[in-house]
Amino acid sequence: MNLPSLPDDPDGTNLDFMPQGYPELVGALTHTLGPKNVLTSTEDILPYGFDGTAALKQRPLAVVFARDAAQVSAVLKLARVHRAPVVTRGSGTGLSGGSVPVAGAIVLCLVQMDRIMEVDAANLTLRAEAGAITQRIFDEADAAGLFYPPDPGSMKISTIGGNVAENSGGLRGLKYGVTRDYVMGLEVVLADGSICWLGSKCVKDVAGYNLRDLFVGSEGTLGVITQVLLKLLPKPAARQTLLATFARMDAAAETVSSIIAAKIIPCTLEFLDRKTIQCVEDFAKVGLPRDAEAILLIETDGHPAAVVDEALKVEELCRSHGATTVRRAASAAEAVQLATARRSAFSALARLRPTTILEDVTVPRSELAGMIREVETIAVKHRLNIATFGHFGDGNLHPTILTDERDTEEMQRVEHAFADIVAATLARGGTITGEHGVGLAKKPFLKRQLGDASYELLRLVKRSLDPDGLLNPGKIFDLSETLQSDE
Amino acid sequence: MNNSTTTNAPGDMGGSALNATPVSVRETPVSGLAALDYSILQQCMHCGMCLPTCPTYIETKEERHSPRGRISLMRAIADGEIEATKAFGEEMYYCLGCLACTSACPAGVNYAQLFETARSEVEAKGLLDSPKRDAIRWFALRLIFTRPRLLRFVGRLLWLWQVTGAQYAFRKLRLTRLLPADLRRLEPQAPVVQAKFSHQLIAPVERPAQAATKPRRVAVLTGCVQDLIFADINRATVDVLLANGCEVHTPPLQPCCGSLHAHNGDTETAEALARRQIDLIDPFAFDAIISNAGGCGSHLRHYDHILEGDDRYAARAAEWSRKLKDISEYLVEIGFRRPEASAVPAASVDVTYHESCHLCHGQKVSRQPREVLNAVPGVKLHECGEATMCCGSAGIYSITQPETAGWLQQRKLGHLRATGASVVATANPGCHLQIANGFKQAGEATSVVHPIILLADAYRAERAKA
Numbered sequence: 031m032n033l034p035s036l037p038d039d040p041d042g043t044n045l046d047f048m049p050q051g052y053p054e055l056v057g058a059l060t061h062t063l064g065p066k067n068v069l070t071s072t073e074d075i076l077p078y079g080f081d082g083t084a085a086l087k088q089r090p091l092a093v094v095f096a097r098d099a100a101q102v103s104a105v106l107k108l109a110r111v112h113r114a115p116v117v118t119r120g121s122g123t124g125l126s127g128g129s130v131p132v133a134g135a136i137v138l139c140l141v142q143m144d145r146i147m148e149v150d151a152a153n154l155t156l157r158a159e160a161g162a163i164t165q166r167i168f169d170e171a172d173a174a175g176l177f178y179p180p181d182p183g184s185m186k187i188s189t190i191g192g193n194v195a196e197n198s199g200g201l202r203g204l205k206y207g208v209t210r211d212y213v214m215g216l217e218v219v220l221a222d223g224s225i226c227w228l229g230s231k232c233v234k235d236v237a238g239y240n241l242r243d244l245f246v247g248s249e250g251t252l253g254v255i256t257q258v259l260l261k262l263l264p265k266p267a268a269r270q271t272l273l274a275t276f277a278r279m280d281a282a283a284e285t286v287s288s289i290i291a292a293k294i295i296p297c298t299l300e301f302l303d304r305k306t307i308q309c310v311e312d313f314a315k316v317g318l319p320r321d322a323e324a325i326l327l328i329e330t331d332g333h334p335a336a337v338v339d340e341a342l343k344v345e346e347l348c349r350s351h352g353a354t355t356v357r358r359a360a361s362a363a364e365a366v367q368l369a370t371a372r373r374s375a376f377s378a379l380a381r382l383r384p385t386t387i388l389e390d391v392t393v394p395r396s397e398l399a400g401m402i403r404e405v406e407t408i409a410v411k412h413r414l415n416i417a418t419f420g421h422f423g424d425g426n427l428h429p430t431i432l433t434d435e436r437d438t439e440e441m442q443r444v445e446h447a448f449a450d451i452v453a454a455t456l457a458r459g460g461t462i463t464g465e466h467g468v469g470l471a472k473k474p475f476l477k478r479q480l481g482d483a484s485y486e487l488l489r490l491v492k493r494s495l496d497p498d499g500l501l502n503p504g505k506i507f508d509l510s511e512t513l514q515s516d517e
Numbered sequence: 518m519n520n521s522t523t524t525n526a527p528g529d530m531g532g533s534a535l536n537a538t539p540v541s542v543r544e545t546p547v548s549g550l551a552a553l554d555y556s557i558l559q560q561c562m563h564c565g566m567c568l569p570t571c572p573t574y575i576e577t578k579e580e581r582h583s584p585r586g587r588i589s590l591m592r593a594i595a596d597g598e599i600e601a602t603k604a605f606g607e608e609m610y611y612c613l614g615c616l617a618c619t620s621a622c623p624a625g626v627n628y629a630q631l632f633e634t635a636r637s638e639v640e641a642k643g644l645l646d647s648p649k650r651d652a653i654r655w656f657a658l659r660l661i662f663t664r665p666r667l668l669r670f671v672g673r674l675l676w677l678w679q680v681t682g683a684q685y686a687f688r689k690l691r692l693t694r695l696l697p698a699d700l701r702r703l704e705p706q707a708p709v710v711q712a713k714f715s716h717q718l719i720a721p722v723e724r725p726a727q728a729a730t731k732p733r734r735v736a737v738l739t740g741c742v743q744d745l746i747f748a749d750i751n752r753a754t755v756d757v758l759l760a761n762g763c764e765v766h767t768p769p770l771q772p773c774c775g776s777l778h779a780h781n782g783d784t785e786t787a788e789a790l791a792r793r794q795i796d797l798i799d800p801f802a803f804d805a806i807i808s809n810a811g812g813c814g815s816h817l818r819h820y821d822h823i824l825e826g827d828d829r830y831a832a833r834a835a836e837w838s839r840k841l842k843d844i845s846e847y848l849v850e851i852g853f854r855r856p857e858a859s860a861v862p863a864a865s866v867d868v869t870y871h872e873s874c875h876l877c878h879g880q881k882v883s884r885q886p887r888e889v890l891n892a893v894p895g896v897k898l899h900e901c902g903e904a905t906m907c908c909g910s911a912g913i914y915s916i917t918q919p920e921t922a923g924w925l926q927q928r929k930l931g932h933l934r935a936t937g938a939s940v941v942a943t944a945n946p947g948c949h950l951q952i953a954n955g956f957k958q959a960g961e962a963t964s965v966v967h968p969i970i971l972l973a974d975a976y977r978a979e980r981a982k983a
């Protein structure tokens with residue numbers, strides 16, 4: 031393996047630092063994309079040094095905007111000639127450091143590629159450029175009487191390309207699945223600049239390997255997604271939202287198990303603990319019960335009769351498992367308000383402490399109640415302030431450590447707590463990340479979860495598709511480490 | 518932290534008929550991002566939830582022009598990682614200060630304070646200084662908008678210019694070609710000054726016709742721009758308060774509230790003006806202090822914060838901020854009387870409501886103006902798209918950044934037109950002018966009013982009938 035030696039400027043603070051050939055590269059990029067689409071000044075590029083992840087920061091060398099696949103291809107070819115790493119970026123809301131630049135990188139930002147090209151009502155598909163905002167995709171489908179279910183908390187600003195690259199989930203994951211379940215086709219630019227289509231509008235298609243799915247969740251390490259072909263569903267005729275309040279966390283967890291055991295699959299089954307409830311209420315003012323230990327936000331959708339029936343059963347189950355109150359959203363507007371409030375949970379928690387670091391562990395649903403108790407024990411053990419919310423129905427928890435990155439002693443305890451949470455998750459047959467991706471944040475834990483053989487297979491795939499190791503290098507895993515030397 | 522000795526301001530801003538205490542300023546202004554409480558900067562966890570509401574990000578899709586991008590630059594300066602440069606200064610003036618980001622931000626980032634601190638750093642360091650800019654700033658911030666009498670005098674000249682036909686003749690003779698380019702562009706946008714200013718329309722104290730045993734005592738702030746070109750709105754404000762049993766105090770000569778200064782990096786003058794305002798109106802003597810201009814109210818509400826380090830004023834400033842209310846907010850709070858439906862013409866009027874940034878984002882008053890509008894018999898309220906997005910007026914932004922301001926104005930007009938309304942209600946003079954100018958230039962008859970005008974009209978119609 032011959033890897034390019036990447037520039038070494040860990041803090042990104044060395045402003046004079048420039049890799050060899052850098053001025054020629056910038057000149058060529060400017061020539062190809064036009065001066066407006068190549069940013070190099072400090073004020074312009076500093077705000078691309080981070081994404082939504084706490085405490086990760088690295089200034090890039092330049093930021094470029096592409097308008098179509100041909101330009102993306104040109105950028106990748108130039109980067110290859112100059113051996114410059116390329117970090118693809120959507121809206122930079124990622125929570126595992128995926129679009130945080132590596133030293134000396136060109137950030138390839140796709141937000142200008144935001145066209146929605148086609149809503150095909152006959153085939154129930156939508157085709158859009160990778161930079162299109164998730165919310166707009168939902169709205170366009172909605173306007174045609176159709177439905178694009180994946181709804182990450184960040185959907186008002188995240189790009190569909192970012193969603194595909196992270197295989198994002200959302201509030202409707204329990205019934206409708208995640209982004210992967212809606213990707214029918216992708217246009218991808220490979221490391222050598224070639225442009226290929228993977229997948230088609232056909233519901234069934236087994237021509238060749240299923241490489242489309244390889245790119246879903248690839249975190250910008252295998253290629254640059256430039257277009258997506260999405261599957262749409264008919265819009266559910268009715269929906270009902272319930273808000274159940276609990277005085278004990280266990281009661282909420284047991285309620286969830288009982289709903290699933292009763293063979294009911296609501297579209298949404300979200301959970302917030304007390305700290306999260308209070309922060310969200312401070313921001314959104316939607317009347318959440320501040321004194322509750324936990325709340326469940328539950329939504330059922332589908333045929334009107336089925337919705338009425340399901341809502342009744344769910345309400346009964348909540349009450350019989352100790353819900354202190356169950357509130358029904360009186361209108362569609364109130365339901366949207368409650369869901370929007372829930373989507374703000376992560377950011378709202380930042381009200382309590384300066385630094386908000388969130389986990390994304392997921393366990394089989396039967397392990398949920400135990401996992402939550404374990405997180406509480408870990409918080410006490412390390413004397414940390416941890417709030418928890420998450421997609422309960424999916425077994426996906428977001429324990430969020432509220433801390434201060436400038437307090438080095440406390441940050442050490444945070445490290446230990448994370449290690450404990452990961453160990454507990456893996457012991458329960460869980461995964462270190464349910465929807466935010468590995469990126470930089472989860473990289474140290476990946477091999478432990480996958481085991482040597484699977485881990486090495488991942489790296490083999492990476493080497494085949496990106497032999498120079500220029501696409502988002504150092505994310506998910508390092509290519510340079512050897513199996514033996516790695517602990 | 519603010520126990521430094523005080524001196525008279527350079528160019529003494531007293532000297533008005535107010536005979537207020539001499540204007541005092543800090544000797545060494547504690548300004549700058551580095552001196553700011555770091556937790557305010559740290560509060561931003563760069564989640565990006567504010568991006569879709571920020572007009573300059575929507576326009577450019579560049580992070581530098583987004584709230585979190587700007588905050589990251591401020592933080593880098595506070596950290597000493599980068600220098601505050603001219604480019605940074607320009608960025609701070611490209612920001613509209615519309616505060617849409619604060620409504621969108623779940624983390625509760627105090628962008629208003631960051632923005633004002635950053636702009637004051639830009640000014641203290643002279644990052645954007647040029648002779649022309651300095652002269653304009655001195656003229657506007659230090660001269661005109663600190664002296665209410667002078668402002669009225671300038672207003673009177675402008676009025677003469679407009680009513681005597683001089684403006685018309687000047688344009689007819691195409692003498693406007695002699696003006697420098699930016700003045701030529703602005704000249705037709707100059708607001709029409711009203712024949713009478715607030716003090717000619719409102720007595721210092723007015724009592725309700727049927728006084729309750731103990732009427733509510735309120736003070737009305739007349740504003741500076743509002744005073745000259747929208748004195749009728751001030752009159753209407755007094756009328757609706759009287760109609761709701763309030764005893765209304767309106768000091769005839771009021772200083773500027775200082776918002777223009779704070780938003781343009783002149784913290785010193787802003788503080789001095791806050792003191793003078795409090796000297797003039799003792800907050801402990803009133804049940805409420807009423808503002809009817811979104812932009813002023815948003816600033817007036819923060820006197821507590823502006824004067825928190827000033828021992829002599831802190832307590833009064835805190836009381837002031839507690840009592841400061843927007844007119845619609847106060848009416849709803851006291852359960853204002855809905856005019857009789859029968860007293861009003863049968864024909865209904867289609868109205869839409871544009872939210873002033875500093876009323877909805879700055880003061881979080883959003884529901885109440887709609888309640889006022891819905892109480893007016895015959896008004897049919899139609900919601901418009903993007904009601905809370907800036908119209909591009911943003912203080913003097915339409916003068917400093919005409920391109921972005923024009924783009925926002927057209928975007929706004931599009932949403933207003935789509936409602937089919939013939940009347941646009943809005944509660945801030947800047948928005949009022951920006952939208953009215955837009956319709957005028959497009960040759961459309963849509964009119965713009967303050968919600969309070971409609972309510973006052975309804976009360977008047979009621980009285981006429983009785």
Ligand SMILES: Cc1cc2nc3c(=O)[nH]c(=O)nc-3n(C[C@H](O)[C@H](O)[C@H](O)COP(=O)(O)OP(=O)(O)OC[C@H]3O[C@@H](n4cnc5c(N)ncnc54)[C@H](O)[C@@H]3O)c2cc1C
Nearest residue numbers: 120121122123124128183189191192195198199250255465
């Ligand atoms: C408040 C908040 C709530 C969130 N809620 C959820 C949630 O409920 N569920 C969830 O799953 N996530 C959630 N996220 C995480 C994040 O929003 C998602 O991962 C989202 O998909 C990222 O989209 P983006 O456009 O911001 O991508 P970025 O952050 O810019 O990039 C993410 C990764 O994808 C790669 N990438 C981006 N675009 C492309 C492309 N076109 N081709 C190839 N690679 C690309 C980048 O290199 C990077 O590795 C949340 C984040 C925030 C801040």
Ligand code: SF4
Nearest residue numbers: 561562564565567622
């Ligand atoms: S200002 Fe608020 S919403 Fe915007 S990035 Fe910072 S924390 Fe998030």
Ligand code: SF4
Nearest residue numbers: 571612613615616618
């Ligand atoms: S004040 Fe307005 S223009 Fe400035 S950052 Fe906030 S939203 Fe953007």
